C-alpha cells in the first residue's frame with residue numbers, strides 16, 4: 001500500500017543514491033527519506049516493517065558499495081540528525097547518530113576531551129562508526145563507546161539502550177551489522193582535563209598524516225579490504241604491482257594500494273569487478289584471501 005505523503009514526510013521514490021555515497025556510484029532507492037527527527041525516522045521504519053519492505057539506514061555512505069541496479073525497499077539516511085552534547089568536566093559525550101565523526105572529534109578537542117583524535121580523518125557518522133567499529137592510527141570506536149540508543153523497527157515505539165560490551169565490538173565488526181536495528185545516538189566516555197590546544201594539535205596532525213598518504217582528493221570508500229593479520233592488505237596489493245590497475249573508471253589508487261578510487265564515471269559493477277580481480281590475484285600469488293571491509297548492498301551474489 002502506498003503511504004500518504006502527509007503521514008510520512010520526505011518519503012520519495014527513485015532517489016539516485018550516487019549523491020549519498022563517497023564513491024559516487026549506485027543506482028536508485030525504491031523508497032528513500034532523510035528524516036528530520038527520531039520520531040519521523042521511527043514512523044518511516046515502522047511503515048517499512050509493516051509493509052514487509054527491506055529497510056536499511058545509511059549514514060555518510062563512506063563505507064558502502066551500492067549496486068547500479070539500486071536498492072529495493074526503504075533506504076533511510078540519517079545525515080540530517082546531527083548534534084552532540086559534551087561535558088568537559090566528566091568526559092561524557094552524547095551524539096546523534098548522524099553527527100559527522102570528524103565534527104565530534106573537533107568538538108571534543110575544543111572541550112579538552114581526549115580519545116577521538118584518531119577519528120578526524122574518517123568521513124563517516126557517529127552511527128556508522130559504531131556499526132563498523134571504525135578506527136585509525138591505533139584508536140577505535142570500541143575504546144571510547146559507552147552505549148548506543150537503538151530503534152528496533154519491529155517495536156518502533158520503544159527505544160532500547162545497549163552497552164558497548166553487548167555489541168560484540170571487534171576489528172571493524174559489531175553485532176549491529178547483523179541486526180535490523182537503527183542507531184539513534186551514541187554515548188562516549190572520553191578523558192577530561194586535557195589542554196584543548198594539545199588535543200587539537202594531535203587531532204590536526206593525525207588528519208595531516210592521513211591526507212598526505214591517502215587519496216582524499218578522489219571519490220573512494222577508504223580501505224577496501226580488511227587487513228589479514230599479520231599482513232597489511234595495501235602492502236600485499238602493492239607488492240603485486242597492482243597500483244593503477246583499472247576496470248572502467250575504477251582504479252587501484254596510485255597513492256594507497258588498499259584504496260580503489262572512482263577516477264571518473266565508474267559504475268558499481270566496475271568497482272565490484274576490480275575488487276574481485278584484486279582478491280583473485282592476491283590469493284593466487286600470496287595464498288591469502290582478502291575480505292572486503294566495505295559493505296556491498298543490492299548485489300545478487
Ligand SMILES: Cc1cc2nc3c(=O)[nH]c(=O)nc-3n(C[C@H](O)[C@H](O)[C@H](O)COP(=O)(O)OP(=O)(O)OC[C@H]3O[C@@H](n4cnc5c(N)ncnc54)[C@H](O)[C@@H]3O)c2cc1C
Nearest residue numbers: 059060061062063124125127128129134135136183221222
Ligand atoms: C577517505 C576515507 C577514509 C576512511 N578511513 C577510514 C579509517 O581510517 N578507518 C575506518 O574504520 N574507516 C574508514 N573509512 C570508512 C568509513 O568512513 C567508516 O567505515 C565509517 O565508520 C562509515 O560511516 P558512515 O556513516 O559513512 O556509514 P555508511 O557507510 O553509511 O554505512 C556503513 C554501515 O553502517 C550501517 N549504518 C550506518 N549508520 C547507521 C545507523 N545509524 N543505524 C544502523 N546502521 C547504520 C549501514 O547500513 C552500513 O551497513 C574511510 C572512508 C573514506 C571515504
